[in-house]
Amino acid sequence: DTAVSQTPKYLVTQMGNDKSIKCEQNLGHDTMYWYKQDSKKFLKIMFSYNNKELIINETVPNRFSPKSPDKAHLNLHINSLELGDSAVYFCASSQGAKNTEAFFGQGTRLTVV
Amino acid sequence: AQSVTQLDSQVPVFEEAPVELRCNYSSSVSVYLFWYVQYPNQGLQLLLKYLSGSTLVKGINGFEAEFNKSQTSFHLRKPSVHISDTAEYFCAGRSGGYNKLIFGAGTRLAVHP
Numbered sequence: 001d002t003a004v005s006q007t008p009k010y011l012v013t014q015m016g017n018d019k020s021i022k023c024e025q026n027l028g029h030d031t032m033y034w035y036k037q038d039s040k041k042f043l044k045i046m047f048s049y050n051n052k053e054l055i056i057n058e059t060v061p062n063r064f065s066p067k068s069p070d071k072a073h074l075n076l077h078i079n080s081l082e083l084g085d086s087a088v089y090f091c092a093s094s095q096g097a098k099n100t101e102a103f104f105g106q107g108t109r110l111t112v113v
Numbered sequence: 114a115q116s117v118t119q120l121d122s123q124v125p126v127f128e129e130a131p132v133e134l135r136c137n138y139s140s141s142v143s144v145y146l147f148w149y150v151q152y153p154n155q156g157l158q159l160l161l162k163y164l165s166g167s168t169l170v171k172g173i174n175g176f177e178a179e180f181n182k183s184q185t186s187f188h189l190r191k192p193s194v195h196i197s198d199t200a201e202y203f204c205a206g207r208s209g210g211y212n213k214l215i216f217g218a219g220t221r222l223a224v225h226p
Contacts, residue, residue, distance in 0.1 A: 004156075040218075041151075041218070041219045041221075042216075042218055042219070043203065043216040044216075045213055055212050056212055090156060092214075098145075098207065098212070101147050101159050101162050101214075102214050104149075104156040104157040105156050106155060106156045107154075107155075107156050
């Protein structure tokens with residue numbers, strides 16, 4: 001029973017397309033995150049939602065739009081995909097946004113060609 | 114600046130030898146600190162965490178870490194490594210009013226027979 005699940009696991013698409021990545025957590029957590037891991041394995045936070053409200057919005061192009069329909073879901077929509085968007089995107093969740101660890105999904109490897 | 118610094122990008126070690134992976138955090142990062150492990154093509158798994166209390170923290174797979182406030186360090190150690198410990202290891206800390214979980218650049222542990 002996967003705690004944080006993302007779909008799809010792999011996504012190959014052409015430049016200019018629009019795509020979405022879905023994330024669901026069954027841990028009952030109230031905070032969810034999107035992270036981007038580049039080719040050098042560096043992890044950078046993109047967004048964070050607490051109780052469906054956006055609390056962190058890092059310097060991310062506005063082509064990236066997160067949506068949280070409820071506390072258990074946080075989806076990431078990307079418009080007009082560019083080559084530089086190729087990366088592994090991780091969804092994570094935590095109970096609270098202060099002093100707790102985050103639990104991560106398996107990642108979505110996005111390749112833009 | 115809010116930062117978590119991992120001092121070694123790669124650490125090669127022979128099987129059954131001890132290992133230490135180094136992590137330092139800036140003063141603007143909270144003392145809520147974590148170590149994660151990432152096996153190839155997988156998500157991040159929590160190894161251990163320091164929130165408060167004893168400065169020596171024990172985690173899974175025989176790993177432990179010591180929180181040192183005066184040196185702003187949180188180094189990870191294992192007395193005897195196995196081939197299966199080969200992975201990427203990330204140190205992380207809470208920042209930005211603790212809403213953000215920020216990561217170091219990662220240390221690649223390569224265990225050789």
